[in-house]
Amino acid sequence: HPAVAAADVVKVYGSGDAAVHALRGVSVTFAKGAFTAIMGPSGSGKSTLMHCLAGLDAVTSGRITLGGTEITGLGDRRLTLLRRERVGFVFQSFNLLPMLTAEENILLPLRLAGRRPDRAWFDRVVDVVGLRDRLTHRPGELSGGQQQRVACARALVTRPEVIFADEPTGNLDSRAGAEVLDFLRLSVREMGQTIVMVTHDPVAASYADRVVFLHDGRIVSELAAPTPQTVL
Ligand code: ADP
Numbered sequence: 001h002p003a004v005a006a007a008d009v010v011k012v013y014g015s016g017d018a019a020v021h022a023l024r025g026v027s028v029t030f031a032k033g034a035f036t037a038i039m040g041p042s043g044s045g046k047s048t049l050m051h052c053l054a055g056l057d058a059v060t061s062g063r064i065t066l067g068g069t070e071i072t073g074l075g076d077r078r079l080t081l082l083r084r085e086r087v088g089f090v091f092q093s094f095n096l097l098p099m100l101t102a103e104e105n106i107l108l109p110l111r112l113a114g115r116r117p118d119r120a121w122f123d124r125v126v127d128v129v130g131l132r133d134r135l136t137h138r139p140g141e142l143s144g145g146q147q148q149r150v151a152c153a154r155a156l157v158t159r160p161e162v163i164f165a166d167e168p169t170g171n172l173d174s175r176a177g178a179e180v181l182d183f184l185r186l187s188v189r190e191m192g193q194t195i196v197m198v199t200h201d202p203v204a205a206s207y208a209d210r211v212v213f214l215h216d217g218r219i220v221s222e223l224a225a226p227t228p229q230t231v232l
């Protein structure tokens, strides 16, 4: 089964005259280990689609499956548990806790889930994001790019099947953005994660294996890289 799939997903906000049709029948699958970018103009439904795929937002109709489990219709409790186990998030605004060190921020999802850190995996993630010598720093002592790499490590520490990234380079300069994207691509190649990234930046999208274009709540086209780009 694919890592994530949407079948004929419709999302309507509000009702009557005030109804906004954010998604008008979206069907798309994300294969395990693929790095996909979702692009489209502002208001085309990118964030709504990502939130529906991640189970953060309920669909109006249609079905979403995450790791083979249908999530449409699951209660909040089960959905929260499923997200905790299978999904990692990276947001535009890094969402790190300022009073915690980088290491404590990275380990937070495990602490919240009451899980014991897998030290070997933690070390691997920290080395891949290149933060070994920054672990004792607090977010305020890190650059924007380093903070976002901490956020990426935090998203990976639970070994999620899927990482959802919403404009992960939106607050970064182009060089820091490239570091974060290199890392996301590396995590796909090295650790087999599936990444779904919303972006309106063509440079960011160029790191993906596949680009899905949304317009007015529909998928209007798709591009796939001919061969996975070689890293290193
Ligand atoms: P994008 O991420 O591509 O900018 P969004 O998914 O944020 O697009 O929005 C798609 C449409 O849904 C827009 O018309 C937006 O105004 C509307 N929308 C998004 N969230 C809400 C909400 N919570 N309530 C009402 N309308 C919303």
Ligand code: ADP
Pocket: 056, 089, 091, 092, 093, 095, 166, 167
């Ligand atoms: P912005 O693009 O305005 O900076 P973010 O990218 O940080 O916002 O967040 C995008 C969306 O994800 C928002 O609708 C926000 O409510 C939601 N969100 C942000 N942080 C979390 C979180 N830790 N868990 C769940 N949803 C979140």
